[in-house]
Amino acid sequence: MTRLSAFFFILTMSFFFSQKKDTAVLISEVRIDAYKKQVPFMASTKSVAVVSENLLGLNPPERLLEAVNQIAGARMEERSPASYRISIRGSTLRSPFGVRNIKVYLDDFILSDASGNTYFNVISPRLIDRMEIYKGPESGDYGAVTGGTVLLQTRSSDHLSAGISIGSYGTFEQNFDIARQEGKHFFELFQNYYQADSYREQSAVKRKQIYLKDRFTYTPGASLNAILLLSDLDYETPGGLTLKQMESDRKQARPSAGSLPGAKEQHAGIRNKMVLAGISHETAINSHFSHFLLVQGSYVDFKNPFITNFENRFERNFALRTHFNFEKNWDHISLAWRLGFEGGTQNILVKNYNNNKGIQGNPQNFDQLKNNSGFYFLSQKLNFNEKLFTDISVSLNSNSYEWERIYPVSEEGRVKFKKQWLPNIGITYLLGRGFSVRGKAGKGNSAPTSEEIRSSNQEFNADLVPEYGWNKEIGIRKEFGNAVFIEGSYFDFRMKDAIVRRQNESGQEYFANQGNIAQKGVEILLESKSFNLKNDLFSSFKFRLSGSFYDFKFKNYKQLDNDFSENEVTGVPKTSLSSLFNFVFFKKLSIDYSHYYTSKIPLNDANSVWSESSLVGNIRLGFPVQIDRAQLNIHLQIQNLYNTEYVAGFDINAFGNRFYNPAAKRNFMFGANVEF
Template structure:
């Protein structure tokens, strides 16, 4: 792969003199939204990566894994189809599945609940038109999280399209999208249906989704946004295998033992229905002053037939956000000041039964949990002479919960975590056009989620406390002419009271605070423009190369009489290198050739079991077809091009060494996207 990249560097250089200015935006001129705090990428003080529509096209219909994994410092894992984890700088230490310790927003709206859990797998990749990934704590703008923040954005321009695809293992996907400006309204209607039998036994997936939004510009000063998202996800969970079981039959689900039934026998899976609706309002009071307010609510119906029980969860969520902004520009000075609040309440009713082959049996435990959280924040941006850019923010965060045992015993109580002040300071200096250096320091805090306070062992854990830590980083961004963009950064994050996952002999999980972590790393990105090679056969070329190089270790971590201090942090590879090469032939045929290298991974805290390193290749062929006013993109995607045997998501610290969830061998997806 290195030789191939070097070869194309030479090719690019030979055509440099004839390179014409691309009509597309320069990389250094990309604007980030930062939740209504726009800034150019080159001058931003944030540790942020932008996932463009071009990168999102690398995804297969069920997930956003391919595009997220092209970002240095971000990693998405798939334990089984439909069951995902997202890690930003190793933040999945405590996540057996799902997204925790990362805030997620969809346009103006908040996908994460008040406890910090996000049902990310309910979102169709095709709904998302752009993504911003913020790495590390951003407490002054987004509140309590030590991992990072994801801002997902839907379409903001007119579009009429339909998509149909099919592929290996019974995969079928259909969607349509209509986005249109009609007078003062910009509306979008999106619908998606997806299903697959998947590679392993007991791993079928079915997802249905409808998304509606309306942006109403009712005056020159005011805009009202409305949104409704409905999603219905049903996926089977095959369970983890031991190494011997994986070598014996990669496609089997977790088999039965002498004491416990298997995943297929118990019809193990997740059935998750959610509806989310909200309103947001932006009003410009004067040329300098503006006000924003958001109100939203959601309902979740969650079922989880598991090996040892059948769990029902009914969740009600309510959230709000408001801020007052002042902006003023003078000759050599620009000021932006913001004062606001974001809060939420999550009420969850949990019912556990015996699992009778996928149906409810005798009652085990009924509990209720209500989590309330929020943060007051103030931020100030001051730019001096278009050279020095500063961003100072501070938030006061609170988190508390009330718990009730309803059956078979009746008890109740409440826990209030200590309020946390979270400061963030960022500085960027523009050395020259397209060349900046930045420095940042900030504190992060992350409280236990509902699923950690009351985990699958059906016990409340009142001893859990939030994890917290300070993050420091420096970075440089450089645009080389109109051809290449390079970014390199170093960070040092020290976390205390790290929340780690454990499993009992039944495979039920529980969590505890254990010491801390020392997390140091370097992240790099090299990206080229789309280079016009002035050649009919080999028309265009583009390169993207990213890498993460980490040294993550436990600190003051003892388990009984065993000291794990100095061990590598579980589940985090020390090195990941990802590349995407785009070729265009005959000004028509587009070829995206991507690679994902992951170094070996420690699978338990003792570092006694490691996963081997992997190199996975994907390729996508796209060919545009135009029929009168209709544009079509006919494509073929080949996943796992080299037919490797690998695991895309491990069950770390699994009891009985059931770490392994084998990923699919080589697979194919063919489809057509039609723009009307």
């Protein structure tokens, strides 16, 4: 079956299927999960943002960038299709690719490995029903990170859908999702296929994914949960360009330079096959006590033909999480305690060969790396008269690793970092209905990941130490007449021993602890409910505006004879603004009109090179076709509406000034989704 005929097959099938839920609520009306500690958003002590269905609908099928970038304090970057970074309050300083310094959970299960690295790009955006983004260190329930925590949630109610999309640059995507309650079982089966040639040379993508879960409530108050994630991701990496190269030809891959071949010649890319399986059990012991236990494992087969070598990496991961919970309510006081442990271990075998135009050549280095990490945590929630809410936690965190060089010489070593006590306290007070103020203080700690300990220069860096620091913030939330919600927060985070990325002349990366960083910022959100205009032509309207205003500076930062103290922190824009306007015409035609503005960005620690500011607009048109109980949702997306020449993800501190990864110019996506 051709792509076009498959597309029209889905269109035809749609006339037999069902219906979409309403999402026209203010964020102040939702409850956040906070890993099984639900609380109304207005009463939460945390700096948290919810990415719900209306924001997730902004994404094209390959990425979550458009939705994440609507969140004040969060920024998702795309160096090339399928190569993403997530920054929470500037946390990509040490991430050339992938997600580091941010803890990621998928439903109950832990997507981050024991060293702190997360293969976020193996997850299809179509799988995610909701996200919660926690900004800054949380410690307690989530352990040692300084950036933040992301909770990805899949379906929790009956759903059956199938969809297909086609678009610019050879894009084709197909998905199927069924979630259903059958007796004591709630199961979900999700399948997705995506491929694209993409905008630049050497940037094609192909991803296949299957996700299975089953929640078996075998008795009231007790359930057994299981998941299985299978992902096969293959994408090419075009590499960074200099400014002159980008201005000459935005679509080209990194060309050869001297004795170094280019990305296309070397067939540079990533091939990542991943299996994640886990099982969890939760039970209510009595009316006050409950217990949770999770065991999971994963295997990763990772291949990376690069300019200078061909890397094979085989990873085995195991993780455990358990906690006891106590809850009790009195007339005017409610109390919740949690005592638990989360830990993981990771074994990695890395083999580097010469890269002979995409084929393994002679061996270079074979290494073994083992990471162990874990934390004990104790947290308490105390609620006085539904007015004063407190959230106090502490965790004791440990991290160590062992390394061994197998070839061409034999050597080994072991590094154990000092255990860290990480306290966290948050207080929220409701001044009235729909009006709260909050304060928060917490310590974060983030150890080097496996890819920083043994980076692409194939050297073990036993001198790296964890970065750490204290974060303090205050915030206000106010709802006006159940129609408009506003939130503002100010934070001051002082990081010590910040880990910074470097590149050598071959483009290989390495990392170093470089001084301290002062991170101060203001984040704002203004959103409305959906206003029913009671007009057949212009039926309803809602809006969302958010912004981040940062003052991030290096402190006591010297590199050889250079003093970078008081320089702006690399890769972090001072100002980010986003907007989303939703219009509904004829009670049917939905138009999402969104913008994302980024101010200029320092591209190296010396602040000698800066990016240009950029404004990117997108528009999405959706039209439902309803017949009986069936609904077909047809959509047309225009990305980069104004044909802006911009970069969605820079290579910071790149050797030879190869900072630039040009993003696609105006492009289109047309698709249909049927919900049964």
